[in-house]
Amino acid sequence: MTRDYKNIVVLPQNFPPPWGLTPQAAAESLRAWKNVDETRIVTRWRPEEIGSAGPDDRFFLVGRAEPISGLTGSAFKQYPVDLAGQMPWLAGDPSTNLLALIKAELEAADLEEAGEPLALSPYPRVLVLGHGPAAEATVTCLSQAGLGAVWARTADGAAPLNPPLRPDQKADSKVELIPCREPLGLQGVAGRFTVRIDTGDSIEEVQAGAVIICGSEKKVNEAPEPFRRFPVKTLTDFEAEVFSRETPAWSGQGERQKIVFLTGLGRSTATSAMRRILNASIKLAAETKADVYVLATQIKVAEYGLERLYGRARDVGVAFIRIPETGPEILSDPNGRPGLKVFDPLVQGHLLLSPDLIVWDESSAPRADLARRAEAFGLFSGPDQGLGPDNVLFLPALTNRRGVMSLGPARGTDSGEIQTLEIESAVMEARHFLRAGVEPPRVVWWTGLCSRCLTCLRACPHGAITFTDRPWFHPQACVACGICAAVCPGQAVDLVDFTDAQVKVRLDLLMARPQEAGRAGPRLVVFGCRRSAQIAMRAATPPEKPVDLICAPLPCGGRLDERLVLEVLGQGADGVMAAVCHPDNCRTQKGGLLADRKVTYLKTTIKSAGFDPRRLKFFTLAPNMGIEFTQAVNTFIAELARLEAEGA
Amino acid sequence: MTDFNLNRADPDFKRQAARRPGAEKITRCYACGACSARCPVGDLNPDFDPRRLIRLVVLGLKEEVLQSPLLWYCSTCYTCQETCPEGVDFTEVLFALKNMAAEAGFFPPAMSAQVDLLRKHGRLYEVTDFENQKRRELGLPELIEKPEHFQSLLEDFQLGPETEA
Numbered sequence: 001m002t003r004d005y006k007n008i009v010v011l012p013q014n015f016p017p018p019w020g021l022t023p024q025a026a027a028e029s030l031r032a033w034k035n036v037d038e039t040r041i042v043t044r045w046r047p048e049e050i051g052s053a054g055p056d057d058r059f060f061l062v063g064r065a066e067p068i069s070g071l072t073g074s075a076f077k078q079y080p081v082d083l084a085g086q087m088p089w090l091a092g093d094p095s096t097n098l099l100a101l102i103k104a105e106l107e108a109a110d111l112e113e114a115g116e117p118l119a120l121s122p123y124p125r126v127l128v129l130g131h132g133p134a135a136e137a138t139v140t141c142l143s144q145a146g147l148g149a150v151w152a153r154t155a156d157g158a159a160p161l162n163p164p165l166r167p168d169q170k171a172d173s174k175v176e177l178i179p180c181r182e183p184l185g186l187q188g189v190a191g192r193f194t195v196r197i198d199t200g201d202s203i204e205e206v207q208a209g210a211v212i213i214c215g216s217e218k219k220v221n222e223a224p225e226p227f228r229r230f231p232v233k234t235l236t237d238f239e240a241e242v243f244s245r246e247t248p249a250w251s252g253q254g255e256r257q258k259i260v261f262l263t264g265l266g267r268s269t270a271t272s273a274m275r276r277i278l279n280a281s282i283k284l285a286a287e288t289k290a291d292v293y294v295l296a297t298q299i300k301v302a303e304y305g306l307e308r309l310y311g312r313a314r315d316v317g318v319a320f321i322r323i324p325e326t327g328p329e330i331l332s333d334p335n336g337r338p339g340l341k342v343f344d345p346l347v348q349g350h351l352l353l354s355p356d357l358i359v360w361d362e363s364s365a366p367r368a369d370l371a372r373r374a375e376a377f378g379l380f381s382g383p384d385q386g387l388g389p390d391n392v393l394f395l396p397a398l399t400n401r402r403g404v405m406s407l408g409p410a411r412g413t414d415s416g417e418i419q420t421l422e423i424e425s426a427v428m429e430a431r432h433f434l435r436a437g438v439e440p441p442r443v444v445w446w447t448g449l450c451s452r453c454l455t456c457l458r459a460c461p462h463g464a465i466t467f468t469d470r471p472w473f474h475p476q477a478c479v480a481c482g483i484c485a486a487v488c489p490g491q492a493v494d495l496v497d498f499t500d501a502q503v504k505v506r507l508d509l510l511m512a513r514p515q516e517a518g519r520a521g522p523r524l525v526v527f528g529c530r531r532s533a534q535i536a537m538r539a540a541t542p543p544e545k546p547v548d549l550i551c552a553p554l555p556c557g558g559r560l561d562e563r564l565v566l567e568v569l570g571q572g573a574d575g576v577m578a579a580v581c582h583p584d585n586c587r588t589q590k591g592g593l594l595a596d597r598k599v600t601y602l603k604t605t606i607k608s609a610g611f612d613p614r615r616l617k618f619f620t621l622a623p624n625m626g627i628e629f630t631q632a633v634n635t636f637i638a639e640l641a642r643l644e645a646e647g648a
Numbered sequence: 649m650t651d652f653n654l655n656r657a658d659p660d661f662k663r664q665a666a667r668r669p670g671a672e673k674i675t676r677c678y679a680c681g682a683c684s685a686r687c688p689v690g691d692l693n694p695d696f697d698p699r700r701l702i703r704l705v706v707l708g709l710k711e712e713v714l715q716s717p718l719l720w721y722c723s724t725c726y727t728c729q730e731t732c733p734e735g736v737d738f739t740e741v742l743f744a745l746k747n748m749a750a751e752a753g754f755f756p757p758a759m760s761a762q763v764d765l766l767r768k769h770g771r772l773y774e775v776t777d778f779e780n781q782k783r784r785e786l787g788l789p790e791l792i793e794k795p796e797h798f799q800s801l802l803e804d805f806q807l808g809p810e811t812e813a
């Protein structure tokens with residue numbers, strides 16, 4: 001089939017590439033191959049040069065560029081080129097093979113356009129795990145999108161499947177149902193997963209291009225042991241009493257009752273639970289004589305109307321007290337009344353409180369099945385023990401493994417609105433992995449340097465490396481964090497976009513540079529994650545004292561290379577700083593942790609090499625922390641000056 | 649570090665305070681700290697922290713608030729009031745709290761000394777020949793103390809000698 005494209009834009013770098021593919025040759029080749037309306041080659045990304053992008057337009061960018069806003073997904077592909085203009089990830093003749101890649105992309109887009117099933121991946125199905133409404137909605141959404149689904153129902157036995165399919169669903173979409181007692185493990189990479197499932201009778205292997213985890217076990221009803229010393233009610237039971245027409249027992253006159261709402265132990269409070277707590281506490285504080293306290297790790301108000309409810313609760317006199325995730329300390333009073341003890345940073349002291357009733361938000365209990373599932377699937381669980389980090393950067397449904405999504409109860413969201421968003425996002429993401437598109441590799445592997453030690457395989461937090469007789473780096477699962485390259489003892493692994501050689505050339509040049517007259521301070525090398533430190537540095541104000549600041553960007557904190565740190569110290573750097581994202585914000589999850597460990601290890605190493613370990617500094621920051629960055633540099637300069645004075 | 653026993657606190661304290669004119673919106677505080685960040689008194693004396701005072705009121709720690717000398721440190725510059733995103737009129741809240749403290753008998757000696765000065769001289773410092781000499785040199789009219797106006801005012805406001813004792 002043929003389709004007319006308005007634009008196919010190939011954008012080479014500004015310099016002529018060493019391989020023979022000239023823009024003209026590319027244009028001619030594509031024109032001859034397809035009935036292409038217009039193929040234009042531009043050398044720089046300027047809107048006026050490209051014109052407006054229509055729905056039929058496809059863009060191919062060869063080289064390095066900032067992400068282009070408004071162009072995502074299949075309309076836009078980027079093929080990285082290294083500093084020398086080479087494409088080390090592309091075997092053979094670049095000019096032929098790059099064109100082949102572009103043609104394969106267009107072919108896939110054609111098939112999709114013509115309504116062909118996306119049966120291009122070897123495993124063109126999505127595995128859905130769960131039994132609740134979120135799982136059912138996900139299966140429905142998948143079949144409406146024309147994608148095949150395997151629904152592993154985690155509930156006891158398999159109820160007859162009756163997904164509410166709409167008449168407009170595509171004819172070839174089909175849903176297979178299997179019972180699932182427990183998922184046992186996940187192998188492979190996005191597009192080619194094999195999931196082992198204990199069905200109760202046997203152990204089945206299910207092959208799928210993507211996995212969506214929706215379900216979780218029932219909620220825990222009982223409060224954790226230490227709190228059972230108090231009179232405790234679950235939020236559900238308490239709501240029934242508060243909102244019933246009859247007068248509940250605790251609303252009696254006489255002594256004022258202290259009623260404490262307790263939420264967020266071990267996992268953060270869902271907004272839906274927050275709404276219930278606020279409503280109940282407002283009713284209580286406004287209509288009874290009770291003293292109402294809400295003890296929460298976080299007051300979550302990120303949903304419509306919650307901010308207003310929170311304001312109303314404060315108006316009627318509910319007191320909010322922040323507790324640590326481990327919960328308040330429990331005191332045993334000699335008079336028999338146990339009490340709670342919480343440190344309040346606002347009053348700089350401990351608050352002591354003996355509640356007459358604790359209302360326990362049972363939805364905020366950690367769930368054991370999610371911990372098991374995280375283990376089986378090689379996923380990180382967030383601080384709230386939901387699957388997938390509890391962080392806006394990972395919204396709406398992503399986990400650390402590409403191709404594995406978690407949503408709904410598996411993520412800790414109970415709200416319908418957010419779940420719908422999550423389901424749609426997960427299905428869109430899954431669709432991406434069912435296409436057998438050719439993704440350009442993100443990692444270069446040098447066969448002669450590799451000793452097959454498998455350090456990279458163990459270090460990869462994304463499950464993107466598999467091993468046969470050599471390690472394979474799967475671009476569809478790789479996020480190009482560079483952790484494999486940093487840990488490789490033989491330097492056999494490099495990021496396409498960020499090779500050791502590039503960084504070394506740049507650092508060598510900067511280090512060899514004579515100090516300018518106005519920057520006669522210490523020479524400071526900052527290895528900074530490009531997602532946080534690099535942005536913060538741009539927003540930072542100049543430090544108080546003159547300093548010769550050299551920046552070495554890292555694709556992720558985990559890419560911090562001990563060798564480079566030692567090298568710059570040897571070349572005369574006065575201090576080295578590793579600035580990476582906060583632990584919860586790290587998009588590779590373990591990057592900051594790895595960087596921290598490396599700095600700790602390096603401190604002992606440089607000590608034995610005769611450097612003072614205080615010349616090395618590790619700190620974490622967010623992209624908007626320009627001021628804090630300057631402060632850190634200022635204190636570091638002062639510290640280095642002290643070291644100089646000590647003669648260290 | 650101090651322990652604050654909420655069992656002995658008076659949870660009604662925030663409502664008592666909120667009934668005073670100007671202090672109605674005290675419970676709106678969500679402890680963002682904008683007031684504390686901009687307070688010029690807090691710059692000089694870190695112990696003076698508007699957010700902490702409000703927090704103590706909201707938690708019902710009546711005695712801690714009313715007995716605190718910090719209440720009287722405020723220079724009434726109104727920066728906190730201008731800053732507050734929730735419209736808590738903190739300077740007004742402090743007036744209310746100061747009134748409550750005075751009613752409860754917590755009136756710092758420095759303040760009663762100021763009242764004494766007012767009663768005696770009609771202003772916060774005594775006008776002597778030295779001041780009037782200076783004023784003459786500058787061509788300004790002489791100041792004459794008329795404390796009786798203030799004495800009657802103070803009596804009207806029940807800040808006379810008998811209530812103070």
